[in-house]
Amino acid sequence: MASADGMKGRARAAGAGIGVMQVRIVLLVSLLAAWEIMARSGLLYRDVVPPLETIGWALVVLLSSQAFYWNLGVTIAEVLAALAIGGSVGFMTGVLLGGSRFFGRALEPYIYYLGPTPKIIFFPIMIMWFGVGPGSKIAMGAVSCFFPIALSAAASMRQIDTVLIRVGRSFRANGWQMAMKIYLPAMRPSVMNGIRLGLGIAIIGTLLAETKLSNRGIGYLIMQAYSIFDMPRMYALLITLFAFAIGANAIVGRFGGHTTGK
Amino acid sequence: MRAAAISPARFLPALFGLFCLFCAVAVVEGLLRAGLLNRFIVPLPTEVAGSFGRLFGEEHLLARFLTTVQETFYAMAILALIGVPVGTLLYQVPVLRKATETWISALASAPIVLMYPLFLVIFGRSAATIIVMGVIAGLPPLILKTIEGLSGTRQSLINVGRSFRLTRAQMLTKIMLPAALPTIFVGLRLGLIFALINIVGVEFLINFGGLGQLINDLAERYDMPGMYATIVFVILVSVLFFFVTERLERWLRRMA
Known part of the structure; x- marks a missing residue:
């Protein structure tokens, strides 16, 4: 600038x-x-x-109902499971692609170009594979967050300073020590950024799937409010959802240490 | 050097990638034919490939595609009409920019698409809901990139404008906006990618419009090969769109 x-x-x-x-x-x-x-x-x-007062009351009613916390718990569990599955598979794929120039050039373009496609269209496939329960929602979230995490892990592998790797080798560090002492700490900021992006996308994927076909979770509550035309409740749900997304983002951002540029 | 650059070894990774893709499809076909995978859940890849003719003929895949393109085009026009002026305004009024820039960045990463039931109530199950969802998703990157582009105008260009005693409006239209065009295009491209993702997604979710609705329709009719083929078609269209606009962006940068 x-x-x-x-x-x-x-x-x-x-x-x-x-x-x-x-x-x-x-x-x-x-x-x-x-x-x-x-x-x-x-x-x-x-x-x-609706008037602000009505939305405020709807928010109070929502936050004081036990059913809301149960459904929020379901959504959080689904998102965390999605992040754990999609994130770990994405991380391993990224390490493989970033660690090998040949594999990176051969297969990374597929992930790079598949990344910005609308993932929700895979939902009918996920229903067929994992059923109509939480499994298909977790799968949607996992598929969504796989791409940013894989791409950021691959990029962070390539960015590791070769001096650090040489230092590790000169100390005769074994594979495990190299991974724990050299690779992972050097990759942390970029990978955390990828996880932050992945978490946001996992939340969207999981909740969109819940709005399409579900009988539990925040997405289901939103669609329930829509079907009975309870607009104040829908606004209250959307407000809590945005607060949840921003809070989750901030928590992961804190772990990342804010060391990344973007 | 040149000979090495165009040697066949350069294409080896890409060929290996294609080979892997082909192998994966062949393995799935083999497992399905051997009965190790359930054909009711995963259709034969050859059946999926064979259903394209039927999709174009009976399901009017091309017309559906054009509907999605049309929605995307409207979203792009509205995006450009709102995003570039808002970005310019924020650039021109630094206080407003400082006050709102973090909000806009937060909006860019917020799960806005989940507001679709709200717009479903306001606009009904119509193209308007789909287009609005596309516009909302695409606006933040376009506004931010417009500000970035205008802020990055070279000082020498501004000095030239000043030496010609250009008015503020002339400076904006003759110097700053043309200089910011490549960056604005990046914003438009990002905005369009977000818009396209949301448009197809909302089409699928509200069962209305073009390609997204077709996927939903075929899933409800349990036409597995057709559904898989349409998903492949959407992926190909998205990848092609992403690829072409990326090339266009590089070309514009070189021209700049």
Whole structure:
């Protein structure tokens, strides 16, 4: 960012430096006010945009119900299982592809180009293979998070400083010691970033599968709210879901140590 | 050097990759024919390949594909119409940019697609829901890349503009936007990839529209070879789209 607006931006920011927090508050308040006006104006269908107070109450009711925590537990268990399966397979694939130039060039393009395809279309196959229960949701999450984790593991293998590897060899470290003392610590930031991306995608994959066909989990609760047209509850569910996704992301980000660039 | 660069050894990994793919398909075919895999769950790869003709003829695969393309095109147009001006506005007003940039980045990694039931209520089971979901998914990367592109304009170009005493609007349209075009294209490409993923996904989830709906339809009719073939078709289309836009992006960068 050797930027053209560098000096100009800094000069302006100095003048308006006090403004950033205020602007945020003004934006938030105007957004909420606009929402409330829309809700009370009657211009939109009743309940499509419910008043903030109604959403707040729905959130309180949701958070105080036992069924919500049970369903949240189901979703968390599915996402964790998906991350464990997809992540470990992805990591091993990435290490294999990143460790060998030949295998990397032969097979990595398939993962690279398959990565940005819509994974949810595999859901009918997953239902056939793993049934209509949690198995197919876990499989969806695992397939979704496999790609970013495999790609980041392969990239991090290639980025390991050769000096570190030579140091390990000069100490006559065995395979296990090389893996634990040299490779894994050097790969950690990049792999953690991959896991962070993978976790986000695993959450999406698992929950989308739950919205399509399920009788438990947060995705199921969202579709239940949709089918009975309980919009305040749906908003409350979406808010908790976003909080859950952001929280999960922050936890993994903390383990990553924020050392990665992007 | 040149001779080495175009030697057959260069293509060896790619050929090996293709060979692996072919072997994997052959192994699945063999296991199915030997009865070790269940044919009711996994159809024969030869049956899948053979069902393409039927899909184009009876299931109007091409028309479905064009429906998805049309939805993606509308999403792209709306994306460009909203994303580039919003990015430009945020660049022009640094306070606003500083206040919202982290929000937009957070939005880019948020599970926005899960809001589809909400839009299903607002717009109904229609193309509008699908297009809106595509636009929402694609907006954050386009806005961020537009800001990045405009911020990265070379100082010498800006000095040229100043020496011609260009107005702020002229500076933007004659110097900054053209200079930022390759980066904006990267944003548009990323946005389109996100949009396409969401469009096909939501088509499948709400059972409406083009290719996504066809997969859902075929799954509900238990047409396994047809369903697998359509999934293969969607993957091929996505890969082709990703590949072509990647090449286009490289070409634009070289031109810049």
